[in-house]
Amino acid sequence: MAPINNEYDYDLVVIGGGSGGLACAKEAVALGARVACLDYVKPSPAGSKWGLGGTCVNVGCIPKKLMHQAAHLGEAVHESVAYGWQIPEPEKISSNWNKLVQAVQNHIKSVNWVTRVDLRDKKVEYINGLGYFKDPHTVIAKMKNGTERSITAQNVLIAVGGRPRYSPIPGAVEYGITSDDIFSLDREPGKTLVIGAGYIGLECAGFLKGLGYDATVMVRSVVLREFDQQMAGIIKDSMVERGIKFLFTTLPNSIEKQNDGRLKVRWTNSNTGEEGSDVFDTVLFAIGRKGLVEDLNLGSAGVEIKNDKILANDAEQTNVPHIYAVGDILQGKLELTPVAIHAGRLLARRLFSGSTQLMDYANVATTVFTPLEYSCVGLSEEVALQKYGEDNIEVFHGFYKPTEFFIPQKSVRYCYLKAIAERSGDQKVLGLHYVGPVAGEVMQGFAAAVKAGLTMKILLNTVGIHPTTAEEFTRLSITKRSGLDPTPATCCS
Numbered sequence: 419m420a421p422i423n424n425e426y427d428y429d430l431v432v433i434g435g436g437s438g439g440l441a442c443a444k445e446a447v448a449l450g451a452r453v454a455c456l457d458y459v460k461p462s463p464a465g466s467k468w469g470l471g472g473t474c475v476n477v478g479c480i481p482k483k484l485m486h487q488a489a490h491l492g493e494a495v496h497e498s499v500a501y502g503w504q505i506p507e508p509e510k511i512s513s514n515w516n517k518l519v520q521a522v523q524n525h526i527k528s529v530n531w532v533t534r535v536d537l538r539d540k541k542v543e544y545i546n547g548l549g550y551f552k553d554p555h556t557v558i559a560k561m562k563n564g565t566e567r568s569i570t571a572q573n574v575l576i577a578v579g580g581r582p583r584y585s586p587i588p589g590a591v592e593y594g595i596t597s598d599d600i601f602s603l604d605r606e607p608g609k610t611l612v613i614g615a616g617y618i619g620l621e622c623a624g625f626l627k628g629l630g631y632d633a634t635v636m637v638r639s640v641v642l643r644e645f646d647q648q649m650a651g652i653i654k655d656s657m658v659e660r661g662i663k664f665l666f667t668t669l670p671n672s673i674e675k676q677n678d679g680r681l682k683v684r685w686t687n688s689n690t691g692e693e694g695s696d697v698f699d700t701v702l703f704a705i706g707r708k709g710l711v712e713d714l715n716l717g718s719a720g721v722e723i724k725n726d727k728i729l730a731n732d733a734e735q736t737n738v739p740h741i742y743a744v745g746d747i748l749q750g751k752l753e754l755t756p757v758a759i760h761a762g763r764l765l766a767r768r769l770f771s772g773s774t775q776l777m778d779y780a781n782v783a784t785t786v787f788t789p790l791e792y793s794c795v796g797l798s799e800e801v802a803l804q805k806y807g808e809d810n811i812e813v814f815h816g817f818y819k820p821t822e823f824f825i826p827q828k829s830v831r832y833c834y835l836k837a838i839a840e841r842s843g844d845q846k847v848l849g850l851h852y853v854g855p856v857a858g859e860v861m862q863g864f865a866a867a868v869k870a871g872l873t874m875k876i877l878l879n880t881v882g883i884h885p886t887t888a889e890e891f892t893r894l895s896i897t898k899r900s901g902l903d904p905t906p907a908t909c910c911s
C-alpha cells in the first residue's frame with residue numbers, strides 16, 4: 419500500500435476517463451485517496467467528438483448494443499405476424515436512421531451527464547484536459563483553449579485506451595469512417611463496405627443489414643481471428659444467410675469520391691491477384707485499434723512501451739514503479755470494458771487499502787453481438803488442442819432448436835453450442851461456446867461456474883430450465899470423437 423505523501427497535489431492522477439480510469443478513480447476516493455482524473459477526446463478525422471466516459475459509453479459497447487437492438491426489433495416485427503400480431507403491410511416497415519441516432523445520442527448524453535455528476539459527488543476532480551508527462555510525478559493537463567495546468571501525483575494511472583486504425587491507402591482517412599463516427603452519423607449509411615472482420619466489423623455489418631442497408635464485409639484473412647474458428651465460421655455463414663456479403667482474402671487499394679458523392683473502392687484479392695471495385699455510400703474501417711501513447715510524452719516519465727501499448731507486470735505496474743496502466747492500453751491483455759473496470763478497481767484497492775489481489779485475466783466471458791449472437795468463455799478448441807493435445811480433451815457439441823424460432827420458421831441451422839473439457843476424471847470444463855439468441859445472458863452464469871471449476875459431471879447433472887436455450891448446455895451428450903450426428907430429434911424428452 420502506498421503511504422499517503424502530502425508533498426504531491428494528489429495521491430493518484432488518472433489519465434483517461436474511460437471504463438478503467440473512472441473505475442479506479444472512484445474506488446480510490448472511496449478508500450480515502452485524493453484523486454484527479456483527466457479525460458480528453460480528440461475529434462475523429464470525420465469530426466466526431468464526444469463527452470466523458472470513454473469508448474464504451476460513447477462509441478463502443480453501449481451505442482453498438484442499442485443499434486443491435488434496433489435491428490433485432492425490426493426482425494421481431496416480422497416474426498410477430500406469424501404469432502398473430504396484425505401489422506398492416508409489414509413488408510413496408512422501415513427504420514428511420516436519424517431518429518435512431520438521435521435516440522442513441524440522447525442516451526449517451528445522459529450517461530455523460532450522470533458520469534460527471536457522479537465524479538463531483540464522489541469528489542474525484544475531473545479535468546477536461548489532454549494529459550502528458552512532464553516528469554515521472556508531474557502531469558500536465560492541456561486544456562481545449564491551449565492553457566496548461568501542472569499537477570503532481572504520488573501515483574499515476576495511464577488508462578487512455580485506443581482509437582480505430584485506418585488502412586494506409588489513398589482516400590481512407592478523407593472518405594472513410596470508423597466506429598468513432600457510425601453511431602452519430604448525420605446521414606443514412608446506405609450501401610456500406612465494412613473493411614475488417616473482427617468483432618466490431620461484423621457487429622456493424624450485422625446491425626446495418628438488420629436496419630435495411632446493403633452491407634459487405636471485406637476480410638483480409640480470417641473472420642474473428644481471436645475466436646474459436648469453428649464458431650467464427652458458423653457466425654460468418656449465419657451472416658451470409660441473412661444477405662450480408664463477404665469479400666474474402668481481399669485488401670483495399672483506394673477510395674475515390676465520385677462526382678455524385680458516392681465512394682468508389684478498388685481492391686485486390688490477395689489469393690488470386692484479381693482486382694475489383696464497387697461503389698458505396700459509406701466505407702467503415704474496422705481493422706483494429708491503436709493505443710493512445712503518442713500524446714503522453716512517456717519518454718519524460720521513462721515508461722516502456724511496445725509498439726503502441728504499455729508494458730506492465732501482473733500488478734499492472736509499468737517499469738516505473740509508481741506508474742500503472744489498465745484497460746485497452748495494456749500490451750497483450752483483453753480489450754473489454756469489464757476487464758478494464760475490474761483491473762482498475764483491484765488496482766485502487768492494492769494502492770489504498772492494502773489488498774494484494776491481482777486481476778485474473780483468465781476465463782473472461784465475452785459476446786459478439788452479430789445478428790445471431792456468439793458468446794464464449796475459456797479456451798477455443800484450437801488453443802485447447804494445442805495446450806492439452808487431442809487425446810486429452812473431449813469436445814461435446816450439439817445443434818439445437820430455440821422454441822421461439824418454430825412459429826416464425828426462423829432458421830435454426832446455425833444454433834450450435836459446444837463444451838471443451840479435459841478427457842479424464844470429472845472432465846474439467848476448459849471452454850464453452852454458444853451461438854444463438856441472447857448469447858451474453860446465457861454465458862454470464864456459466865462463466866461464474868467455469869471460474870469456480872465447472873466439470874462436465876456437474877454440468878450434465880445440472881437440471882435445465884425448460885424451455886430455454888441455456889439449458890442446451892446441460893443436454894450436451896454427444897462428443898465430436900463419437901462421430902454421432904449432433905442434430906436434435908426432439909426438444910422435450
Ligand SMILES: Cc1cc2nc3c(=O)[nH]c(=O)nc-3n(C[C@H](O)[C@H](O)[C@H](O)COP(=O)(O)OP(=O)(O)OC[C@H]3O[C@@H](n4cnc5c(N)ncnc54)[C@H](O)[C@@H]3O)c2cc1C
Nearest residue numbers: 434436437438458472473478549578579745746753754755
Ligand atoms: C465499437 C466498439 C464496440 C465495443 N463493444 C464492446 C462490448 O460489447 N463489450 C465490451 O466489454 N467491450 C466492448 N468494446 C471495448 C471497450 O469499449 C473497451 O475495452 C473499453 O472502453 C476500454 O476502456 P479503457 O478505460 O481502457 O479506455 P477507454 O474507454 O477508451 O477510455 C480512455 C479515455 O481516455 C481518453 N484519453 C486518451 N488519451 C488521453 C490523454 N492523453 N489525456 C486525457 N485523456 C485521454 C480517451 O479519449 C478516452 O476517453 C467495444 C469497443 C468498440 C470500439
